[in-house]
C-alpha cells in the first residue's frame with residue numbers, strides 16, 4: 001500500500017511475564033489515516049494494519065492484522081503450527097494477502113473464517129481456497145446470493161472443504177487450537193438477525209481467541225444490533241486485551257458502552273487510505289481514546 005496520507009507509525013514490542021504460557025510481541029508496522037481532516041486537533045489517528053507476534057517462530061502465538069487496504073484479514077499462527085485465517089480482504093489486497101501468507105510460511109490453513117459475505121471480507125476467498133488445503137470453513141450462515149458468495153461457496157464445494165455454519169443450532173462453537181489456546185465463536189446464533197441496517201454486518205461471526213490470560217476479540221463488521229440484541233444478552237464475557245475494531249472503525253461498531261465491556265489495551269483498525277466511508281469515524285476514535 002502506498003502511504004500518502006497523514007499517518008503515524010508506532011513500533012511497539014510487548015513481552016509478557018514468564019508466568020504466562022506464551023510470549024507475545026506486538027509490532028505495529030504501519031498506520032492508517034483518514035482523508036479530509038483539516039487540523040491536527042481533530043485528525044483521526046488509528047493504528048492498523050498490524051503484524052503482531054514474534055517473528056522468531058519458536059513457541060509463540062502470533063496474530064497478524066494484515067495490511068490489505070479497505071477490508072479485513074487476520075492470521076493466527078499457533079506454536080504447534082496451526083494456521084487460522086479470518087477473512088481475506090478485497091481484490092485490491094490480493095497480492096498483499098497472498099504474499100503475506102507466503103512470507104509467514106503458511107502451507108495449510110486449518111481453519112478459514114468468513115465473518116460475513118461482503119466483498120471486503122471474502123473478496124479473495126476463492127484464490128485462498130485454491131492455493132491452500134483448508135481443514136474447515138466457518139460461515140455465518142447468512143445467505144445473500146451475491147456473486148461473491150456464490151464464488152466462494154463453489155470453490156469450497158469443488159475442494160470438498162468441511163463446511164460449518166456457526167449459527168446452526170447445535171453447532172460446535174469452540175475450537176481447541178492446542179498449546180492451551182482456544183477460539184470461541186460468540187455470534188451469530190439462530191435465528192439470524194433480520195431487518196437491521198445491514199443483516200450481513202449484524203450477523204458477523206464474533207470470535208474470542210484465548211491464550212492464558214491474553215484474549216483477542218475479532219468482531220468482523222458487527223454493528224449496534226448484533227451487540228445489543230445478541231452479544232450483551234448472551235452474558236458471554238467479551239473482555240479482551242487486544243480488540244480488532246468492529247466495522248473498520250465505523251461509528252456504528254464501537255461506542256463507550258462497548259469499550260467498558262471489552263476494556264482493551266490495544267485496538268487495531270483495518271481500513272484503507274482515503275476510503276469512501278470516512279473510516280475511522282471520530283466517534284470511534286473518541287471511544288477508544290477514553
Ligand SMILES: [Zn+2]
Nearest residue numbers: 071118120221
Ligand atoms: Zn467490512
